[in-house]
Amino acid sequence: MTLLELLVALAIMAISLGMIYRATGSNARSVGDLGHHQYAVQLAESLMDSRDSVYESGWNESGESNGFQWSIQSAPFKTDVGEAPNIPLLHEVRIVVSWSDGDKPKSFELSTLRAQRRPPDPAENRGAP
Numbered sequence: 001m002t003l004l005e006l007l008v009a010l011a012i013m014a015i016s017l018g019m020i021y022r023a024t025g026s027n028a029r030s031v032g033d034l035g036h037h038q039y040a041v042q043l044a045e046s047l048m049d050s051r052d053s054v055y056e057s058g059w060n061e062s063g064e065s066n067g068f069q070w071s072i073q074s075a076p077f078k079t080d081v082g083e084a085p086n087i088p089l090l091h092e093v094r095i096v097v098s099w100s101d102g103d104k105p106k107s108f109e110l111s112t113l114r115a116q117r118r119p120p121d122p123a124e125n126r127g128a129p
Contacts, residue, residue: 033101040097040108043068047095048110053117054091070097077113088115 043065051059054074062071077090090113098107 036099036101036106037108039066040068040099040106041110043070044095044097044108044110047072048093048112051114053088054093054114055117058091059093059114068097068099070095074114076116088118090114091116 047070058076059072059074062069064070072093072095074091074093077092079090093112093114095110096107097109098105100106
């Protein structure tokens with residue numbers, strides 16, 4: 001082999017190894033991103049499960065958990081049903097979980113409808129005479 005052939009072989013091997021390292025590093029980053037996204041989804045679902053109904057005044061909270069910031073906002077949801085006694089009023093609840101992945105901000109949003117909590121019936125609270 002000549003020196004020129006040896007240099008060409010080393011250059012091809014260096015380029016190949018660089019591509020392999022790049023692909024491996026990209027996969028490791030993707031696994032880390034997936035872990036952060038999964039935690040954000042679990043956090044949003046646990047916050048949503050903390051209440052089965054919303055007060056008439058709405059649901060507005062925010063906080064932080066393990067480097068993830070979250071906020072909850074609700075607003076009355078308009079329906080065409082009207083004022084029927086057996087149909088509860090609804091609130092649209094929106095939870096946003098955000099975090100920083102290096103220098104890039106990322107977020108996850110979860111929205112659903114929750115029934116409005118009915119006020120206590122005064123007749124039920126009278127008690128027995």
